[in-house]
Amino acid sequence: MVDQLTPVLTKRWTADRSWAREVYERQDGYQALRKALAAHPDQLIQLVKDSGLRGRGGAGFPTGMKWGFIPQGDGKPHYLVINADEGEPGTCKDIPLMMADPHSLVEGCIITSYAIRANFCAIYVRGEALHCIRRMQHAVREAYEAGYLGTDILGSGFDLDIVIHAGAGAYICGEETALLDSLEGRRGQPRLKPPFPATAGLYAAPTVVNNVETIASVPDIVLGGSEWFRAMGTERSPGPKIYSLSGHVERPGQYEAPLGTTLRQLLELAGGMKDGIPLKFWTPGGSSTPLFTAEHLDVPLDFEGAAQAGSMLGTTAVMIFNETVSVPWAVMKWTEFYKHESCGKCTPCREGCYWLLQILQRMVAGEGTEADIETMLDICDNILGRSFCALGDGATSPITSGIKYFRQEFLDLCKAQPAVQRPEQLGDLVGAKA
The missing domain is CATH 3.10.20.600 (Ubiquitin-like (UB roll))
Structure with a gap:
């Protein structure tokens, strides 16, 4: 299998000074932008639709369809917002991409903004990723210096400004509407939908919110074409x-x-x-x-x-x-994270995560009862589909699936077993990074 893989997204990662503009340009950098600016914006939207590109941030929504939702001729400004608030435990793909190949994201942002007729783009980066923020700021400055950003980009008449915005380390801001509230200077909390960002997003104007990896894929699609992109992956999940x-x-x-x-x-x-x-x-x-x-x-x-x-x-x-890891212990550590990161806006998530953690901590200490298992499943049932955003749903997933596949481990903790010790081999699950 190894010999058959040809990198696309990571093809520049191992190059010396891969983050520099001149290195990026030597490897087809900003050629897709020139090709895109020679096309009609609607052609680019159709190209991305034909490619089958789906959002890489988790939901997998068709990217071209999301772009197509933006109303045209409405007289309002349009915005592109990049969700680089990578806070999901275990997730660590976007920050390495921005560190190693920031210009692929910048070029993707320019092409996407041109397609949706946006003249302003904000890249919302997690505040703790200081080196990543500096790397992206440097890449944006280089793009301005080369004429890829600013007014009349490459003589096309298209104007675009990109701003790198540092978040404040709230997991909830990975939810797109909470991210928009944070960008506007308010506390990051999810909004009621509808209206959706496509019609009332940043500053109540039509907005596209996409993940870093999604937009970084766009230049390759413009250069290679939709059929080339569909040759990888599966029919319904290409690339x-x-x-x-x-x-x-x-x-x-x-x-x-x-x-x-x-x-x-x-x-x-x-x-x-x-x-x-x-x-x-x-x-x-x-x-x-x-x-x-x-x-x-x-x-x-x-x-x-x-x-x-x-x-x-x-x-x-x-x-x-x-096999050295206790499932109830791992589930407890994840639940600690979700309880801490719940924004508190809705009752199911705020109260549910609190009580789930209390029960799990008691069970891991060897003080649980068999009734606790059913109580947790009942609490999860009252959170799933009833919380304001997907944080509550996500908090229930490790608990319900852990009980589904490893119920006996939870039962063993209900039989006055000694407290489960923290596995030293793994370290802190919440902070685990590749």
Whole structure:
């Protein structure tokens, strides 16, 4: 399998000074922009629709369709907002992309803004990623100096300004409407939808919100064409994808592979399980996606395959755990994160996460009861689909799936077992990065 992979998104990552504009330009950089500016904006929207590109931020919504929702001729300014607030536990693909190849995102932003007739773009980067913020600011300055940004870009008559905005470290701002509120200077909390950002987004104007990896894919689609892009991946989930492998693998890191690749194939690329200890459970797309077990090694990791197997592709943050890890302990650590990061706007999430954590902490301490398992499932049922945004839904996923596949481990904690010790091999799950 290794010999068959040709990198697309990561092709420049290993180059010396890959982040510099001159290096980017030597490898087809900003050629897609010239090609795009010679086309009609509607042609670009149709090209992205034909390519089948789907959002890489977790939901997998068709990108071209999202662009097409923007009303034209409405007399309002249009905005492009890039969601680079990478806060999902285990997710670590966007920051490496921006660090190694920031100009691919900048070029994608210019092409996208031209397609949706936007003259302002904001890239919302997680505040803790200071080096990434500086790298993106430098890339934007280089683009201005070369005439790729500003007024009358490359003599096309198209104007665009890009601003790098540093968030304040709130996980909730990864939700697109909470991100927009934060950009406007308010507390980051999700908005009631409808209206959707496509008609009433940033400053109540039509706005497209896309993930970093999604927009960084656009220049390659413009250069290669929709059929070339569809030659990778699967029919309904085409294109390449960056998979973030962390946890108990020999070589954790970022692995680019076509959508539909299985964990068995990814483990082959990553050198297998660390120290040869067998796989116990794993997440296909971060901590907010239902757990998988060793029985799911051959599930195609695309949007359809993960869903059919009972989980979600999410951000392809593949966290891998061997047999030394206690499932209830891992679930408890994730729940600590969600309880801490809940914005508190809605009752199901605010109260539900609090009580779920209380129960899990009691169980892991060996003081649980069998009734606690049903109580947790009942609380999860009252959160799922009833919270204001997807944070509440994500908080229930590790609990319900953990009980589904490893109920006996939870039952064992209800039989006056000694407290489960924290596995030293893994470290802090919440802070785990590849």
